[in-house]
Amino acid sequence: MSNSTYPPLPSNLLPDPANPDWMNKADNAWQLTAATLVGLQSVPGLIILYGGAVKKKWAVNSAFMALYAFACVLVCWVGWGYHMSFGETLIKGVPFWGKADVALNQKYLLEQAFSGKFPNATMVYFQFVFAAITLILIAGALLGRMNFYAWMLFVPLWLTFSYTIGAFSIWSPKGFLFKKGLIDYSGGFVIHLSSGVAGFTAAYWVGPRSNKDRERFPPNNILLMLTGAGLLWMGWTGFNGGDPYVVSVDASLAVLNTHVCTATSLLTWLLLDLIFFRKPSVIGAVQGMITGLVCITPAAGVVQGWAAILMGLFSGSIPWFTMMVVHKKSALLQKVDDTMAVLHTHAIAGALGGILTGLFAHPRLCFLFTTSYGQYVGLFYGFKMEVVHTGFRQLGIQLLGIFYVVILNVVVTSLICVLIQFIVPLRMSDADMEIGDEAAHGEEAYAIWGQGEKLENSRYGYDIESSAKNRHAAGQIEMA
Numbered sequence: 009m010s011n012s013t014y015p016p017l018p019s020n021l022l023p024d025p026a027n028p029d030w031m032n033k034a035d036n037a038w039q040l041t042a043a044t045l046v047g048l049q050s051v052p053g054l055i056i057l058y059g060g061a062v063k064k065k066w067a068v069n070s071a072f073m074a075l076y077a078f079a080c081v082l083v084c085w086v087g088w089g090y091h092m093s094f095g096e097t098l099i100k101g102v103p104f105w106g107k108a109d110v111a112l113n114q115k116y117l118l119e120q121a122f123s124g125k126f127p128n129a130t131m132v133y134f135q136f137v138f139a140a141i142t143l144i145l146i147a148g149a150l151l152g153r154m155n156f157y158a159w160m161l162f163v164p165l166w167l168t169f170s171y172t173i174g175a176f177s178i179w180s181p182k183g184f185l186f187k188k189g190l191i192d193y194s195g196g197f198v199i200h201l202s203s204g205v206a207g208f209t210a211a212y213w214v215g216p217r218s219n220k221d222r223e224r225f226p227p228n229n230i231l232l233m234l235t236g237a238g239l240l241w242m243g244w245t246g247f248n249g250g251d252p253y254v255v256s257v258d259a260s261l262a263v264l265n266t267h268v269c270t271a272t273s274l275l276t277w278l279l280l281d282l283i284f285f286r287k288p289s290v291i292g293a294v295q296g297m298i299t300g301l302v303c304i305t306p307a308a309g310v311v312q313g314w315a316a317i318l319m320g321l322f323s324g325s326i327p328w329f330t331m332m333v334v335h336k337k338s339a340l341l342q343k344v345d346d347t348m349a350v351l352h353t354h355a356i357a358g359a360l361g362g363i364l365t366g367l368f369a370h371p372r373l374c375f376l377f378t379t380s381y382g383q384y385v386g387l388f389y390g391f392k393m394e395v396v397h398t399g400f401r402q403l404g405i406q407l408l409g410i411f412y413v414v415i416l417n418v419v420v421t422s423l424i425c426v427l428i429q430f431i432v433p434l435r436m437s438d439a440d441m442e443i444g445d446e447a448a449h450g451e452e453a454y455a456i457w458g459q460g461e462k463l464e465n466s467r468y469g470y471d472i473e474s475s476a477k478n479r480h481a482a483g484q485i486e487m488a
Contacts, residue, residue: 045246057236196306204355272320273300
């Protein structure tokens, strides 16, 4: 049948200068939407989660660390970070780092991306929000004491010398772990394992919060924290649903698996809290939610639904055990003050997800995601299909990826922290930590007396001792 017998395309589907024939409008629209959902996880998601989860005197500082990181990463990303993560190899024969270049050229941004039927501008934006949330997750380990000026230096340095290396090695088609066949669907290695290890390492170098804060650090607004957690959960639809770079059945499966695993993980954590502590903890439920989201991330579109359930059971129990049992018995873990427990919720859960991906990755689903059949086979299906060596190979590559990411982030994060120490202190002074937001920013989250005016004080606007006496005399509630 000749082409002339087909009806003409509707005018809105015809190629034109703004809609080249290689671009799929639906894919481009979904990719921009998915990217924005991931961006909302950070701004305002983690901003209000951190702001509500910390002690009142640290609400502004914690939220501002997230906001600053988001803005700083974007400028660095288009300046040099994107090409270092997805561009040409910096040194021929060294497949783990890209060559720095600006991603602002009009000609480049309007060309087709290296993967997907949409322009480079969309890909740059999509990959930026992943880079940004990684730095914000690291901040979770450092809340309540890190010098903000040190954080301002840490963000661009870590993005440049750690994140870009991990992203290029694992996600870039030129990266050595990508070529070996590592499965990291949406960032279990690049984002969560990296942020968990880097956050814990940075927390070691920065040092702990004040003794008073370590002993008692109640959330100042649990409802606000839950709002941030809800944005984080729902935003994961774009986090995992956007990584096939196409509107496909695989994207749909990734989204459903994400929510199934997360719900299972939350319920598992809640059940363990009920059994051992006799109370259902809201904060515990949020932690179980996060570990479920993290665990399914490297596997979202390449495992079946029953595997997502199993991964939720593991992610709700193993990080719970490491946090509630191992952490309390380990002198090393007790020494390092990881404010938001990112070691457990991101490093442990991310590594767990990477391993379980090596067990449960389905060959057919891997083909839908990679278009390469037979190269990616989880160990479970290796036994089932009598290609055990391929299954063991996949599991071995996943373990190699974990080892690589851990070593990379321990070494690079340590070097960055040591370097920053020569410029500014990593940790706030003890006097400033006693005060918190007022000392760091001259601002506070809540004005609970008068019309927001501050009581007189020569340095920060109020005198803690005298204001406490005044509030006691007036029958007011003492600040946290």
